[in-house]
Amino acid sequence: MYIKTEEEYSEVVERFSDMIFRIAYQNLLNIHDAEDAVQDVFLKLLKQKNKCFHDEEHLKSWLIRITINQCLDYKKAFFRKNTVPLEDLEIPYEQKERELMEELYRLPKEYRNILYLHYYEGYTIKEIAKILGKKQNTVNSKLTRGRNQLKKIMEVENEGEL
DSSP: OOOOOOHHHHHHHHHHHHHHHHHHHHHOOOOHHHHHHHHHHHHHHHTTOOOOOSSSSHHHHHHHHHHHHHHHHHHHHHOOOOOOGGOOOOOOOOOOHHHHHHTTTOHHHHOOOOOOOOTOOOOOOHHHHHHHHOOOOHHHHHHHHHHHHHHHHHHHHHHHOO
């Protein structure tokens, strides 16, 4: 499957831009940086004229991997070293999702990406391992550790409310 025409490219952008934005946002924690990352991901796709995707899942996996790598590049960039307190974050989700995403942001990135891909994008452990280029056992253990850490964070939050 090649993306050759402007119409095919527009269809891919329309279909995957929300997912790419959410992944970029949950990695960068800044709406404007996430929007920039989305643009850069789709520019990379546009430059991949000779890239053959086996099917839609292959394309989707490629986009996710490129998005995560783009976010890592943004974080390494000198001018992006400024940090923002969690209280100042703009979270573009519904209220119920926002509360869970705030808890998810407190996790280390290695767990956050795996939990996000599993629960929000619906990927299996095997699919996440393939996308991230990691072993299934590694993904499974990070998913378990991430769940446990998230549970502890939520328990501490709930104790504070009582």
